[in-house]
Amino acid sequence: MRCDMPDTHFYHYDSYDRALVAERVAQFRDQVRRRLSGELTEEQFKPLRLTNGLYLQLHAYMLRIAIPYGTLSAQQLRKLADIARKYDRGYGHFTTRQNLQLNWIKLEDAPDALAALAEVDMHAIQTSGNLIRNVTADHFAGAAVDEIEDPRIWCEIVRQWSTLHPEFSFLPRKFKIAITGSPNDRAAVRVHDVGLRLWRNEAGEVGFEVIVGGGLGRTPMIGKTLREFLPKDELLAYLEATLRVYNRYGRRDNLYKARIKILVHEIGVEKMREDVEAEYAEIKDGALKLAPETIEAIARQFAPPDLVPRKPESAAVERLRLEDRDFGLWLKSNTAPHRVPGYAIVTASLKPAGAPPGDASATQMDGVADIAELWSEGELRVSHEQNLVLPHVAIEHLPSVWKALSHLGFGEANVGKITDIIACPGLDYCALANARSIPVAQRISNHFADLARQHDIGDLKIKISGCINACGHHHVGHIGILGVDKNGVELYQISLGGDVDFGKTALGTILGPAVEADKVVEAVDSLVTTYLEQRGEGERFVDTYRRIGAEPFKERMYGAL
């Protein structure tokens, strides 16, 4: 049975999109049946289940559900809660790629879970496997003050083009695309296989800077500019050309050298550009050129809600701010300016003190869905920092929203602070892990739980990965923590100075020998103390590090252990 989808301010499926998702579920149901009957071997089944988001983890199957460009309606979030209750253990995990993972799925239930998702126009297509993955975007898209154009229009266009792409379903390796429509990049476009940045040129036209070959993982690299300015209607032709070059020439002899970043590194960005441009020249005026009507029809669906401008000041907000210190802190860290006067973008922190980053129970999901419906036009976002975003909240409703979020445990005033940690699933779930990530995050979170202290420390991003695959993005953490295994002992390598801000994208530098699990908190504490002693006026942790270098941090940290 399909539910009626309420009006949303983002793309809603038409009968074609629905037909495709339904047919995909039917196809997968048949594949699961063939696997369960033994007709398919695990080796044959594996790529099929992966392209439907189904992984085999340490303890069970994990289903990774796509949340395209991180945008969700309240109704969709409620359905995710239902699915978590019915087919999992009643909770889910929001990931750094704006997906939701359910960790305890049974193979025989997977087709039903996917059918339930299809009822709200969602799927798990291409959330895994060596193909074009779910496209990610700025989580403030459609609300940010600094936005040139809503990147989700383009994410949707890319989503459709990449879905079951017949030529690119067996690439050398996975392929991640991120799009930002703001000069302040919140989508980390320089660390994706392809990053697209919308910008306005001197002639006043908006087009894409196409960035290629970025990525974290074992060989972290910052992407290089392939094309300075690409007219928007040529996006698909240019992507098709890029993917074709990669499909033909990307390495397939070594799993660890198969990403496009290695191809770009080995042949050089000039040669890559030459090849892509040559291919592009052949197809640019062909069927992939986007008709203005096509772009317009999709863009219309992302038209922002009709928000009536309101007064920016609210007596209720002022009163509560004076009464409750935590609310005041929350206003500072968890709200961002909205393009319509009198509104704010609210980030619900999925990082309450001591909790596993990004986890939400079904009850919490339902609760956030209610809040979105009451106070945010029924709309939500998932951020790559593993938080949920309420994009359209009237300033006078902030006290109610904060109270409701706090009631759910998502009202922590810590966005961008030291306890707003990104951590991969690590050894608690992941078959590839060297070490645990979540418990390390939890210990750091508990240690720095005091909100006033967190706000004094200021902006500080800690990112933790359980192995060199870097799903926790440790390379771009101001403090990066990487789990390594030395003769069966879990150790943690600490790096400093990573960043993903556009123009400042940098990879962290390893400080020295890895430290033991029970020393990580002390190590982080000594880094913070060094910063607090040395910081100059208005300097963030990473700024101080850039100014004074690694030595003072290193000395103090190893001295303390």
Place this chain on the structure above:
Amino acid sequence: MALYRQDSSRPETPAVTLSNTDDVQALGLEVDRLKLIVLSFPKFTDGRAYSQARLLRGRLGYKGELRATGAVFLDQLPFLLRCGFDSFESDQPGFGEALHRARSLFSVVYQPTEDGRLPVSALRLASRQ
């Protein structure tokens, strides 16, 4: 290895068998003379031949038989058909039946390819006019 051909009456020569690392564009005008080109899938996860197929059909305008050989399984069929393959060598049980169903497995396609199917974007444009 069973052979499934869309049109079994067609001549099979002159033919050429290519490795998936060959540059198909080097064939140039030669393709007009060929009746059969065989492309290979050393592993079914190695997708280079899909690009070769599209270049042969789309760029070089190859009209003859295009055969997939090697690790060819029925679950690849929707992709193979869309890239222009029309003949298949496979030893997987049930392959023939799957071939009959493969075209109707998905009533909707998003990408323009050389298989002549109208992608959704074109259908939407038509319905709007």
